[in-house]
Amino acid sequence: MGFETVEKFESIISNYFGSEYAVAVDSCTHAIELCLRYEGFTNITIPTRTYISVPFTAKKLFCDWSWKDENWEDYYFIGNTNIVDAAPYWKKDGYIKNTYMCLSFQHSKHLSLGRGGIILLDNKKDYDMLKKMSYDGRDFNSSWVEQNIDVVGYHYYMTPETAELGINKFETVKDITPDKWTYKKYPYLPNMKVFK
Numbered sequence: 001m002g003f004e005t006v007e008k009f010e011s012i013i014s015n016y017f018g019s020e021y022a023v024a025v026d027s028c029t030h031a032i033e034l035c036l037r038y039e040g041f042t043n044i045t046i047p048t049r050t051y052i053s054v055p056f057t058a059k060k061l062f063c064d065w066s067w068k069d070e071n072w073e074d075y076y077f078i079g080n081t082n083i084v085d086a087a088p089y090w091k092k093d094g095y096i097k098n099t100y101m102c103l104s105f106q107h108s109k110h111l112s113l114g115r116g117g118i119i120l121l122d123n124k125k126d127y128d129m130l131k132k133m134s135y136d137g138r139d140f141n142s143s144w145v146e147q148n149i150d151v152v153g154y155h156y157y158m159t160p161e162t163a164e165l166g167i168n169k170f171e172t173v174k175d176i177t178p179d180k181w182t183y184k185k186y187p188y189l190p191n192m193k194v195f196k
Contacts, residue, residue, distance in 0.1 A: 006140075009167050010118065020123070022118050024134075025119065028105075028117035044064075052189060074088065074181060088110070099120075102117060105117060129151065
């Protein structure tokens with residue numbers, strides 16, 4: 001089993017959601033991080049009710065960020081960007097054009113793989129770059145020692161084993177109505193000590 005399994009999984013998910021491309025990664029948090037790094041967004045807003053890793057990622061990247069009260073459902077845009085945190089989202093042809101739509105396959109999500117995420121997008125140049133960034137700056141076509149790496153990469157790729165699990169589970173969940181996720185599932189993060 002090799003990385004062609006990951007590419008097959010990417011194709012299945014992009015076809016289902018209606019995006020041109022998909023980059024499978026090891027988590028939705030890392031999907032968001034890669035998009036922020038790639039685009040260089042630095043002045044962003046984050047909902048007061050979301051998963052805690054999102055503001056932690058902004059801190060990690062030294063972004064100029066602030067809270068925003070937002071009553072979101074299914075997904076939300078990270079403010080001042082075209083990055084969509086769609087971690088729990090599951091909808092046929094649900095991709096929003098001209099965005100980086102980041103999904104999660106964490107254990108509580110509709111397609112539950114234990115861990116994993118994906119970036120849905122519609123631009124080949126962006127796909128090529130994000131794919132390399134997710135995989136230590138390298139491509140999948142040859143050994144990294146034979147490559148002249150030209151971009152800083154991160155060790156955020158989805159493993160072939162996780163992709164295979166996703167391929168095997170996809171048919172059993174694709175037509176099931178997903179649970180509804182909203183901001184109400186999350187605590188009010190600004191009240192936490194870590195953000196004081």
